[in-house]
Amino acid sequence: MKFDEIRVSWFIAVIITFAITSPAWADVPVNSTRETTGISSMTSLDCMGAVTQSNSLAWEQSSSSLHNPPLSPGGIYLVWFDIFGNPVFGWTADPLLAELLEEPIPPGEVRYTAGYTATTLATQGTTHLTRMVDVDTSNKAGYENNIDVSTHLAFLAENPFGRVTSNEDLLIDAAGTHTTAESSTLCLFATDESLFVPPFCNIVRMGSSIDLSQGSIATSARSRFVSESNMFPVTMDYSIAGEGISSHQKSTYVTGSMSAYIRAHLQEGRMAEITPFNPEAPPDTPRGFIPLQSTDVTYSESTTATGAIAVFTKEMEYKSGIGW
Numbered sequence: 001m002k003f004d005e006i007r008v009s010w011f012i013a014v015i016i017t018f019a020i021t022s023p024a025w026a027d028v029p030v031n032s033t034r035e036t037t038g039i040s041s042m043t044s045l046d047c048m049g050a051v052t053q054s055n056s057l058a059w060e061q062s063s064s065s066l067h068n069p070p071l072s073p074g075g076i077y078l079v080w081f082d083i084f085g086n087p088v089f090g091w092t093a094d095p096l097l098a099e100l101l102e103e104p105i106p107p108g109e110v111r112y113t114a115g116y117t118a119t120t121l122a123t124q125g126t127t128h129l130t131r132m133v134d135v136d137t138s139n140k141a142g143y144e145n146n147i148d149v150s151t152h153l154a155f156l157a158e159n160p161f162g163r164v165t166s167n168e169d170l171l172i173d174a175a176g177t178h179t180t181a182e183s184s185t186l187c188l189f190a191t192d193e194s195l196f197v198p199p200f201c202n203i204v205r206m207g208s209s210i211d212l213s214q215g216s217i218a219t220s221a222r223s224r225f226v227s228e229s230n231m232f233p234v235t236m237d238y239s240i241a242g243e244g245i246s247s248h249q250k251s252t253y254v255t256g257s258m259s260a261y262i263r264a265h266l267q268e269g270r271m272a273e274i275t276p277f278n279p280e281a282p283p284d285t286p287r288g289f290i291p292l293q294s295t296d297v298t299y300s301e302s303t304t305a306t307g308a309i310a311v312f313t314k315e316m317e318y319k320s321g322i323g324w
Helices: 095-101
Strands: 002-010 013-020 038-062 076-081 085-094 111-134 147-159 163-176 200-222 234-243 256-274 289-309 310-320
Touching: 038 310, 076 095, 085 163, 111 200, 147 163, 163 234, 200 310, 234 256, 289 310
Parallel strands: none
Antiparallel strands: 002 013, 002 310, 038 111, 076 085, 085 289, 111 147, 111 163, 147 200, 163 200, 200 234, 200 256, 234 310, 256 289
16 A cells, blocks of 8 residues: 655644545655764844844755666566567566576665755844754654754844744655665565555655744744655655734734745656566566556645734645555
8 A cells, every 4th residue: 555645734723635545656765874964953042133044954865876877777677578479678576586697686776855945034123033953864763854943933023124034945856766675665574566666756845934024933844754664654744833922911913924835746656567478488487567657746835824914824744655
């Protein structure tokens, strides 16, 4: 069973779920390198005047080599012959053939590009900013994340010219050739009729933008795409919530504009068996497959509020993985 899932909710108690349930497969996470890296930072400030804060992360990772395009397919390329002697070309991951050839079966390659950017500029007002950043290149599972950023921003203009602007963007760009099922899972009981996980090419972006004279904003940006096996799905989520600043037990509005968006282009494949019928073929003839594109989904959504905003809440989630 396979799932690709995008969830979006906005404006208090309104939830819309967009689910892709085609019979294709899904993202295969990339395994970590032998040496892993962690980067973390915490920023906290209260300032009356001008504030600038920026963050930028660009991350590329391959299960093979970043500098060896195109992506390396999994399996052994082979030729079969049908009953009329016509050649049929395809891929196999038959372990008996690998043993006969005395060579390992190439696992195939997946490659990820991930990114996070944020820019905040405040002037002529009082700014409170807290941002925590955690980046970890090691394998993750469960509710762990490779990128985890949380932000709280409050601003109150001193005069009609005081403003705070802030933009935040989160990206996952995933691509993979057909990979061998054996190399992509740890479960001893996992079964796959095709011996392969089909190719995929998925791009998802989420983020927000604000331009305020006063208000309190909280955002969360998280993603996971590095894992030891495909038993843990690739995930990405982003949320933003805005409300007025309370003063003397009286709540005010967020004044200005707030917007948030999600954009996704999802392309998934399947493996079609091409083993020709030939009664003269040996009984242990390996099965052959070829990759086909089976799904192409484009989704976009944006929400913008301008003026005196009482509440602005938006949550977005992308999840892509394989369930056995």
